[in-house]
Amino acid sequence: MSLVITVNGSKHTVKASPDTPLLYVLRNELFLQGPHFGCGLSQCGACAVLMGKTQIRSCVTPVVGVVGQPITTLEGLPALYAQGSGQTATAATLHPLQQAWIDEQVPQCGYCQNGMLIQAADLLMKTPHPTDTQIRQAMNGHLCRCGTYSAIIRGIKRAAATMA
């Protein structure tokens, strides 16, 4: 029996076996390029997606585990924001975090930024005006090798101010 998952508001019938990590389904069946393989060990966060309003690591989450749960990837952040702020899904072309990332010129190589944006979206849904300490605490499980941590903190603060 094939599984059906909901990603960025659309339903998809999954071909992969139920134990396949969600990441491989998102990349190889849905051809999404936001979530990245980083470690396969839930250590770095490059593969992060939202399940509801919570960040999860798609590299260690079996696809069967997200059946019936709304999954949002980096590609779905604008629509998620538009929906949450009562706009039509097409109103926003970028989530305020994405705009803030551009305004602050956050990425260097950019490979980890998927996870950073997803975790930041999780944070701002729960804590709309985080302090520096709250940001560092919430983001701490995501690794960036280019050293963009400070730029990310600025980006989150800018987005929080925009969303107020």
Add this chain to the structure above:
Amino acid sequence: MSTPIKEKGLSRLDFLKASGALVIAFSLPLTLKAGSARAAGHGAFAPVNPAEMDAWLAVGPDGMVTLFTGKVELGGGLLTGFAQIVAEELDVPFSSMTVVSGDTLLTPNQGFTAGSSSISGAGPLIRQVAADARYALLQHAATHLGVPAAGLTVKAGVVSVKGNPAKSISYADLIGGKHFAELLPVKSAGFGGIQIGGKGVPKKPSQYTTVGQPLPRIDIPDKVTGKFAFVQDVRVPGMLHGRVIRPSGIGSQLISVGSPPKGVRVLREHNFLGVVAENEWDAVQAAQNLPVKWSNWKGLPAMADLYSAIRSDASAYSVVASGGNVSTALGAAKTTLQASYTTPIETHGSIGPSCAVAEIKDGVATVWSGTQDPSSLRANVADLLGLAMDNVRVICVEASGCYGRNGADPAAIDAVIMARLAGRPVRVQWMRWDEHGWDPKSPATVHDLVGGVDAKGQISAWQHEAWIPAQFSTTIIGGTLVGHPLGMGSNGGFDGPMVYNFPSFSQIQHGEGNLFSSTPESVGIISAWMRSPGQFQVNFAMESFVDELASAAGADPVEFRLRHLTDWRLIALLKAVAKAANWQPRTSPQAHALTGKAGIVTGRGVAISNRGGTLNAQVSEVEVNRATGEIQVTHVFAGQDNGLTINPRAVKLHMEGAITQSVSRTLLEEVTFDQSNITSTDWSTYPILTFKGAPVIETLLIDRPELPATGVGEPSVNPVAPSIANAVFDAIGVRIRQLPMRPDRVKAALAQALQAAATTKS
């Protein structure tokens, strides 16, 4: 760049037509035809001739300008900088720029993108080409408008007559769909790539309106939406997913392989082992679970013996730089000191493990890779497959940041080996343990320093002797495993110019090969370049020891450095950084720093460096927990003088990243190994800095537009480790001479210092 659809015999011209960026020409018909190139004796992929202006620039009928460059984006914004330079010289809007980069079919060969040499080396070249293009365009506009070129001006890609703006013609209208057909004299070729130049005279820096502006990077919007295609996102029709299975020990031989599960094929050649499958997860699981027997190999020394092994390994001795008579000056010195420093083996630690796709069809190979050097990868692929270079195309697609030679090239060769064995295109992505375990490593180093201070408080003698294993090996593990060696070993070298005016000094190197490569069946721990190779290590020892001498001389560390500096730019920079950090003159350590009392104390330290002409000065502020030995770097004030700055915002953010990464290297990073292999194979065994440890960094740029632009990717890493070590000494009165400065080491050093102090007292 987007990956063009590839077919055998695709010419550069086909690509240009497809992309809408027609090559410009004033007189000649289009000549760049795939057929004619092959007829002239070339293989499928004709080489790009750097002496033709068309190799570098194209203007589309819509006025869009495309720059073709063999240099590649590594995440620091290089291509944005190049686009600014071209837009400046041509006087076209920055928004009209496109850059095609690192494709051996489409772009000139410009060698490595490494060593912070691209803006400094290739920047002037690209500026000259753009100036030459402008010159040619103005000549033709002069003919068209009936006014001498000197009477013309250009704004936003439109040439008009000075004082009569109605009389004008755009670049797009001027050139139609024709070639430039201009030849550029080739002047030289070197590490920074070729140098060419014609009649164009580049603008004076005082005329710049695009260069020097903090323009947004061209790659960033796609990197925050998921539209950006990394090399990890490349797919080609019919490709299989591959994973490698590496030997248990570095020199282990493959004894036997069990049967793979359904849907998985085992690919084996000599000691090379991999699996391929239609389904990626099948390949991942098979690579982990396949029963494989390797021979027991234990050719590495015990990790505890790392530094003694480096001291005793075969090495090439040479004096790198010297002046005066060190031994005489040491004899006459009022105070002499000696100290030894060590730095560990490090890994590049790219967040995305290396990945590549290879396709071999009808005697033609195409490889998609995140390499820093498409030309050398092309040569290695041709060598391995026995193909002519013209039958190999390497397409660079940006990968996860590499910071030097990581697994990009070896993964590309793995893909080629597997594509040949499978008879299908193969995408190989390394697993986390493959990258941590098998990427070429930054080597461990050992430093002995001796110094003397005279009665006036001046350093009178200085000797720095360093043991440095290979930093530039290009040995590719896949080649070794299939029994077809690829790449070359190298010897390590001392990198760290003497920035002080010491009356006597010597810098001595013992250059060594790959770590522990003396056994016949093993290449040892392949060691290659990682961000500021050699100098990160040398400067840790050098600038820590300057501080030790400052303390011995009873001098303030900033003032002490200024006593010995003569370079006015470095003096100005150090003063500016000290001012920004509100540095108050006093000696280090602080009074009562060395004590057994628990508690968190603060300290500050300074260090400077010169890498390739880029000058750096930094003040680091730390908190040290005496009870746990934990160091938190709270603030870094970082100044840089890199001559002309192309994009100050991109440079400052690049510095911020480089410094954050270097704090990580300084405090945490160390590759571990047993006698068989590397044992730090993930982020728990090789931890790096997280958000909690990230310092607040204040960057300060001294812009000198009248001076040539020098590199910005690496130089700011060099003062980080010594400025932290100096700050820790300031805080707790203990000198840490071993990287990384892990809590257990700091705690042990503090205990030892307290014991020594107690013994002296009693």
